[in-house]
Amino acid sequence: MYAMAGGNLEKELLQQHVGQIEQRARTMDAQLANLEMMLSHWAFDTRFDYSLQDHDFVRDFIRTRDLTSTLLVMQGSNAMIGSVSLYLQGEQPILFDPEYSSLQDERVIGLYDSLLANGNKTTYWTQLAFDPAKPQQRELAFVHPIPGSSLKPFGALVARLDREQVAEALLALAPYDDGDNFLVGADGGLFVSAHGHAADSPFIAALRARISTDDGGTGSFLLDWDGRTYAVTSGQFGRIMDPWMYVSASPITTITAPVVFVSRIILGVSVSALLLGLLLAWLASGRIYSPIKRLMGSLIPHGGQGEAREDEFTLIERHWRDLSRESRELNARLTEQLPYVKESFLHQLLQGYLYAYSEEDLLSRLERYKWDVRNRQFIVLYVQLSGIASLEGKFKQGDEGLVTFASVNIIDETAARYFEQYNAINFHDLGSGLLLILPEGGSFAAKIRSFCEELMQSVNRLLHLNVTVAISRSMMRASDVPRAFEAVKQAASFRNFDDANQVIDMEQSDWEGSPAPTYPFALERELLQALRAGQAADAKTLLGEFQQSLSVAGAKAIDVHQGMLQLLGSVQHAILASGIQPSRLYKGANLYEQLSQIKEPEHACEWFSAKVFEPYLREMETRSNGQTRRLIEQAVLFLQRNYMRDISLDHCADHIGTNPFFLSKSFKQVTGVNFIDYLTGLRVDKAKELLRESELKIQDIAEQVGYQHSYFNRIFKKLEGMTPTRYRMLSRPE
Template sequence: MIKPIGRSRGSFFWKNLGLVLLITCIPIAFIGIILYYIGTSRIEAEVNRAHQNQLNLSIQQMNDYLTNLEHSVVRLAFDRSMDEMLKNMDLIQEFSKTNEFMKSFSLITESNSLIDSVSLYLRDADKLLGDEVGFQSIRMDEDRKLLESLLEKERTIYWNYSLKKINKPNSKNKAIIIKLPGGQMYGSYGAFIIYLDQDKLNTMVYKLVSGEGVAFLFNENGDYLTTPRNNEPTPDQLSLEDALKNQIMKENFNDHLFKYEWRNQIYTVSYGKIAKLGSKWTVVSATPLSQITAPVTFLSRLILWISMVGLTIGLLLSWFASNKMYAPIYRLKNLFEASRNNRSEEKDEIIYIENQWRQHLKEQQALDMRIKQSIPALRESFLLQFLQGNLYTHTESEIINKMKQLDWDVENKRFAVMVAQLHGLSDLGGKFTERDAQLITFAASNIILELCSEKLKLVHVTNFQDLSVGIFFALDNSFTNEEIKGLLNKLAHDYIVSVNNVLRLRITIVMGKISDSIVEIPNVLDQTRKALRFRDLHTTNQMLDMNQFMIENTSLKHFPSELERDIVHAVNMGLEEEAVRLIQQFMIELQSNNSTELMVHQGMMKLLGTLHDTIIKHDVNLYTLYEGIHLYEQLMQISEPDPIVDWFQYKLIRPFIKTLTIAYDSNMRETMNKLHGQIQQEILLDISLEMYADQLQMSSSKLSKAFRQINGINFIDFIIRLRIEKCKELLVTTDMKINDIAGLLHYQPSHLIRIFKKSEGITPRQYREKHTQGNPSDSSA
């Protein structure tokens, strides 16, 4: 808690107190007076206007109901179906027509809430048809005379304000009479009678007022069309209604709104005239002025009380503020002393606060310097998360604001990305190994960063640690697409030259699409990295532009299915070398016809799937065999042809063949070892696979498969290899002619020469001459 300042209240304190009182209390008092005198009249005017608008809307609603009623009457009067055929119509025989009339009457009644019922009177038929009375004959002369009198009026459509219903002798109803046929004043054969619902009419008028007000309706003759609101109306109400009616009929007011004093009470009177169906009605509403202004009176008193309360609070707050005027300086001094944990000997608080503030500024500058030094690392981390798509929930403005905090103003900028992939690490003859990939990628990142720093300011290089780097550019929005492309093309060309000269590696560069929105960059970068798969494997250095790049059909144009079957056969036989040789040939076939990296990967993925299926058929546990490695995912990480072939050999085929060899029957292995030695002894005899199969009592195919799986070479190739070795021995140690050696080895001379040259690369004669140089030879081959 802050201790009070130990100073006596002098003249300065009282002067400030008076100033605060003036500043606080005078505006409050002035506002209160204005609100009371000006606000009250304004509120009263608004309340009166709102009340008048409500009355006008209610009168308009009544007018709309009567307009709807007028339209219904006119349509009914001039309905073409109501012609003189009704005069001779037999309502009983033509029951369907009668039924249609009944339905029409019901629809008319339901279409307007003011209509109580509709009836049709036919004089010649002496019948009355209606939705309330149904179908009945006129039996009493009194009723017949009443109905016939309706047809004697000169007007075609007119009002009758006291018409009784034939089934209700004492009733008096307001009704509209429509003589038939419509448009003829004489010779009517019948009439429509539309009775109004008196209760609905009363309710509609009574809605105009509430409380102690009165509302009524009268016609041009001064007859009341509404009944009193209560069954036993008070004399005051009837007297007020008569007085208002006489006043309105005697004087013609322009604005239909006036104030009327009645028995020491002022009423706000509003009336409107409605002319429908040849009659003029007047709607009158009178509401006591005290009832309308009651909310205004309450608000006026409330404003006065609020002003007084505000003035009192202002006085108290002024006193409290005067006591606290020196408190901020005292609190600030205590704050500095608490932070330094010592007491100041300086008597002048202002000088003490100034010295402390300068010390804080020095510390803040030092802190700002440390933050500024850490901003590049923070920016690198943020951009790495952003470009990897981890900030997808952030909006454009959030990303831009965050970049501004990290000293990168990317507002109103254009953005571009470029991805570079290094190739040819395996072609350097052992200069680099796969373990050096991260080091090489780091060097490539430094090269592109150095090239960009010479021309561009806002550049970020991402090291993907897999011989590929990504470059993010933020460029001025004044650059056009062509200017940006030219700048990036020049940068890419310089980068290719630098990587070729420094790292001795090939490089593929893909330039991403140019974007005006920074939130699109992670997606653009991802698409650009995927476009690396479309590089041409036969091109040394490549540049692809995603702004012009069209993805063509990436399906394999020619798939070497026969080689695939041979590879599967070699793997099944356990022939690793043969399988690897065929995979190399398979890779060459895939690279033909200008295939891209993606197309080669598709083919190798298909081969992996086929071999995967083949391995499963041998009941091998793939999880145990490959130690839980995801083969497809691992293959996707390799982009160069030679490493892909090595992966197939060492990661896929060799573990399987080892498992296959270990699992093979030990007795069969012993038998094959014996057969191996027997063949070496009998190589000069006329031997064959079938001969040894008969000796071992097994089929030729089974023997061939077992021989190949255990020895790693098929039977025929093994025989050829032994006979070539025997031929080489005879060429060097004997003087036998080629024809004699071929006969000894059970070959035709031409066939022996052909297979010898295929195996050794030279002919038998050249081999003898090469290995007998310096030794005397008495005979020639």
């Protein structure tokens, strides 16, 4: 009877208590997971991209109002969120909380900067005192750097949880006045208590010491403390980057005391008559009902006298159905957000942000996202679109994101007809990726080739764009995927510049094999001379001829791109030589980065004219009047036609009808270099061209550019750092 009335009842009560706590802990875990997915989704939203960096929010009040509204929407999307803030680094740090404010307090700036200097953690939970004046009020917060896929973020979204809501959620685990419910991080730095206990209080320290002796820190046990017995349940929350442990300690002395009392009566009157036994059985039945009464008190926390007559099990069933419905709703929301989380994970995998993960960790993460990766091979495809500038108005510059989105939809629909496991990734810059997970040991080259052909036909027909597809080598390890992605992305840049569609298979084709085209030095020199003379129309025409010279038959896209970058460097050098600082002229803009992001050759020429030539020509126009410029243009033209003769400053001044002093001063003012240096540079440039492209003797070349042989050698070595013979040898192909 003792085993039935005492031991079994005690076990049943403990099991019910543990079951309730675990169910409510799963509900709380799902709420926190929903918060993480929501903030991660927003961090990848285009509202929080690189356009926020160094943005003038005071002038752009519409953008400021939009960000404030977005933060308020995020704040209201989850009951546990107290506030959502946006912090932006820069010369003047900015905080939206949710209203715009410019930070001046170095303590606050240092606190938010520390959120972006958290090692390799891309998203994580922390507990900080966000008000320096109240260091004791530490708040639980979830931090996600922005932009979401950036290796060097410049800001962060910070979701700070409402302390009262967190306390209520913890109290829901076990709503008793005594004991405690708390959360603790894996490293011990994060601690939240429902009853306000400190992390180093004796009761909390005793609980954590007892839990640390168990493997994994999960399970349930009884703890005797200060004359009372507590039922302790602990488990894990799988938080991003830092798992948490929840602990619930509830007193069960009041529950087990009746059982002990009944057992003592049974042992004391075991020889009593049947009537006494029936009486004791009646008393025991009353005590057995006490756990159900306590459970009813948990389900109806405010008394509920009107519901007291309802059948207890009917009431328990109704509450169970409510909890089940909430669980299904949370699972549905998780399923809805899963594609965004998967895409975020693949972005991080392809771009190498998960380099610290082991192979087994990566496979486990992939399996968690419902991929079958055991005994599989991986292949990465990179799809690059081109030809958007030639569509005559259907798409314009700035529509790259829209075009890429449409192409990713086409890739998804086409891949569904060929492969069982795949995932397309949108890079929003006319480029997209496709990760294939295929059975191990098979050859899929023909199927992948057929897929590429159908994809190119669909894109040609629907979007009227050209397609380049680069296919990686097969890999057996998930950790090799980032290197394969970089390889196919580089291979795509080696596409033939004049091909409409192209498939680059790294298993078969020699995509680096063809020689690079010859750099058009002569056109570069003529273009720079036109810029110095302020001839905008000639400079634009020469720019088109320069690009056409790079785009010869068989040229690679990367060769054309590198040639345009080399031209940009030469133009900046010419601007610097003319006495103008490029950094001030272009207001600190990174021209190389802007040019590197342009995929279309027509857009590159338009960018050169608008962003490079026009500011320089406007600056030169302000430095000299029109009459003086026309005079210097005549002088430059005279030098270009007669550089091979014995000409001087006086001779040139006589030719254009002015005095030598005015010519010397105006020449320096308009071109940025003095008369002699310009003539010397003109002669040396022509000599270099003859050294590269002709077989004339050094003496004959010297005479053709207006120098004697001995002086020509000295001046050439002074300017180029080598003799003409050495220059000719180095400029010729092997």
